[in-house]
Amino acid sequence: MSRLLANNAWALGLAGLLAVLLIATKFIQPDFGVSGLDSLARAGLPFALATLGMAVVVIAGGIDLSLAAMMAVSSVTAAVMMQGAGDGGAAAVVGFVLVLGMAMGAVNGTLVVVTKVPDIVVTLAMLYVWAGVALLILNAPGGAAAPWLRELIVGGVTLPGLPEAATNWLPKSLIFLVISLGVIWLPIRGTKLGLMFYAIGSDALAAFRSGVPVGRTKIAAYAVTGLFAALGGLAVTMSTGIGEPIPGPYLLASVAAVVLGGVTLGGGRGGLIGPIVAVFVLRLVRMDLTLMAVDPNVTTIVEGSIMVAVVMFGAVMAQRGRRP
């Protein structure tokens, strides 16, 4: 038990911070309730999915600067193909976009492995490529999203057989996030592949000597990142109803949340729960400051300061821990 606590100390600390922030929100805005929670979860959904994608590739020792651009490609592809398509057609489109995301991620990973150019440089170049692809597909915001897809993330959960009040406070978008995480990450985390992600992230050479196919594992990690990026792009289209060809502010925000969530840049350490909690901590700080009628520009300053302060704190703690 104490080991479990020690292993997840960072995520637990963040969760505590989140709880404190939620209580503070209730004080600032006494009528903060179900609808506030819902809008918080919905606004945070694309950020959370982007962060999950970034966390996977960072754990595997890489970084993907083209993440937001891949989200844009997924978003416009979904919006263009869904225009005029029926409900069944829209489901096929969702499947296609998810495969497309994995393919884009796999292309990034393959280029990293084949060219031997550092990850950060390859994905910087691919940022231009995917942003260009998104612009070629759709020149200006447009397209459409199927109504049932929008229903999927708007409002609270209602379960048959239970009174509506019992479950209605739980935002659907949060359930969507938890299900995406469970379906994609849990199977990987439990198998050899997840272990190999951590292995190549902590020491690629040692992993290679232990018989891990480093190149293929890296490509797989990038593909998972692409899959999360596709989900993030779908979430953008689902919540706005249109496709957005210009990459949103997801790249920097996801790197920030990943680091705040306890994943070490350079790889091999951390999990996916911490980064998700970190996303909502950052969103909630933003919301609280808005509720307190603070200038939205000051919000940016506060956000940046929190990120830097927390990371400094983490770095200092890590140095303490290393000393005997």
Added chain:
Amino acid sequence: MTSTLSRLARLLRDRPILPLVLLLLALVGLLQIMNPGVVNLLWFGNALKIAIPLAMIGGCQTLTMLTGGIDLSAGTVATISAFVMVTLVPLIGAPEAIAIALACALVAGLVNGFGVAIARVHPLIMTLGTGLIGNGCLLVYQRYVIATGTRIPDFLLWLGTGKTWGLPNGLALFVPFAAALIWSQYRTGFGRLLYAIGSNEPAARLSGVRSWQVYFSLYARSGMIAGVTGLLYIGQVKSPSLSLALPLDLPSVAAAVVGGTSIFGGRGGYGGTIVGALILTVLTTMLTLLHLPEGARRILFGLIILAVTAVYIRLTDQS
């Protein structure tokens, strides 16, 4: 045959800037073939003018990348310096405004230096955070000075847009700057320390290098370079905005990388970055002349950067 090849490989390894210069010349030649008559003195002057700010911000990236770092706040710092300067000139006069603008840039650099040197935060995160904070400060500042109006001092306009004998006046600032940077990276203790730390930080520390002092000074210098670039850039663009130099951030990293500086540290130099910035500028002209849609242009830009870097790494790492 093999010996010729290996001799060529050794030549490229010893003089890594050669293939880049050849590539640059080939691109200019291609441009001339694509659109005969476009390459003339006027074009040459303009290309140099556009490449100068990019190459200067690329200097921030080169220096920090030599130690295995990066400075993603450079674009923001340049914007802050430019914006603070143009809004203060009508109030307190040009010399004071420039001094305050450069002081802002220095503060941003010192904050980066503190984070990287003392708190040991990863440079990517630290400079990203400083960039965010700086951008927020700029937005808040802008609300208070919105009424004062802006003015760009005449000599900055002369430096940014003027030309003498077909060459941009910006060279008057850039040539000494580049010379000092290249000289300092090869001939001064500070420059050699950057390479030492970038190659192997523990080894450098065990040899008696106080790496925190080097980092502190390095990021402060990077902030100053960004600040000076901002002043030059505003003279060139002439319309102050809150996102003035932000579009230079990623291309400046690309210029340093194309110019052969390793993002992991210890390899490369500023000479390559200058050629890299010129290559990027010529490429942009070329892609504009192709009359492709914006999307296709970006795709080609990304692919070419990737291809050049991949080939270059292959060529120079051959053993």
